[in-house]
Amino acid sequence: MIAVDKTHDITLQRLTESLATERSAPLLFLHDGQSLKQGYHVTEVKAGHFSALDCGANPEAWSEIFVQLWDVDDTSDRGPMTAGRFLAIIAKVVDHVRLDGSAQLTFELSDGVAPIAIYCAQSPVLVDGRWQVSLHPRPASCKPRDRWLAGQETAHSTPLAAAAAASACCGARQPACC
Template sequence: MENKKMNWDTFKTSLRANPGQILQFQYAAGKWVAASYHITEIKHAPVTSVDCGGVMNAWTEVIVQLWEPSEKQSDRAMEASKALKIIDLVESKIDLHPKAVVKIEFGNHSFDTRQMYPDNIVVDGENLIVHLQPDATQCKANDRGQTCGTPKPDSLKILATADACTPGGGCC
């Protein structure tokens, strides 16, 4: 994975360092998970894939699922210490790999459910704010310099000026 993603150990360490802070999640500019959210489950997901270049890839994700109840239940989000109690309960049942990539799964009536990465975690007054960034599709083969039938970015200039496109040339 080319971007530096937060791992499970770093995420937990941030919570442990700020147990009395109010845990808030910002999923877009000016958009916050409602204060009455619940952590409904924590998933440990080993992923094995083969990309379009035929290379096998493997990594592990820890996915924290947040749910907003349809009716407001609280004006104040949970403290980090409550989230840590949930984490401890989960970790008493399953081993969560400390270097696993963390994703937060969330959606509501105006935001389609998706998995997002914690971009950073900051303390702001009494709040511990987890800023989320969307996940994006990537081509691991292109990241390694393979083309998998798609032109390399520097060859696009050549293709754009070519007079003809030949079968198997990768420009059609």
């Protein structure tokens, strides 16, 4: 059984706090082994509040912030986006939209031709005077299974543990006792 890697799930607050320490540094987003083009745009920042039922019929609720990146060449001479410019965009959005800094952060990425791909991000790293934020494809997951795995003290799966995980996943919710 494979555990879900949550190291790629940062919050908007964690991202902005990191970038604020070196606002003049260029901000690079990396995906699939390459950097976005120098002229990339932040085309949209949106907040979503979701209510759902998971595969085990458990109610779920969460907030998520989406940052849409358009990976295009820019012919202007303004140079790469800096952390300060990105932070100014976020601040402008905050003036009009309530953003929960602790919400899950999701990046939507397209070059304007290919369909939007969904990514999560690692914390920014300052490398040679430039911020680098690595984007990773966001996989689907099973919330009951993820909760069960998070509660395990050992990373080793046994046949008994696998059976328990299977029953935690997609099974009918247990009725409340008494």
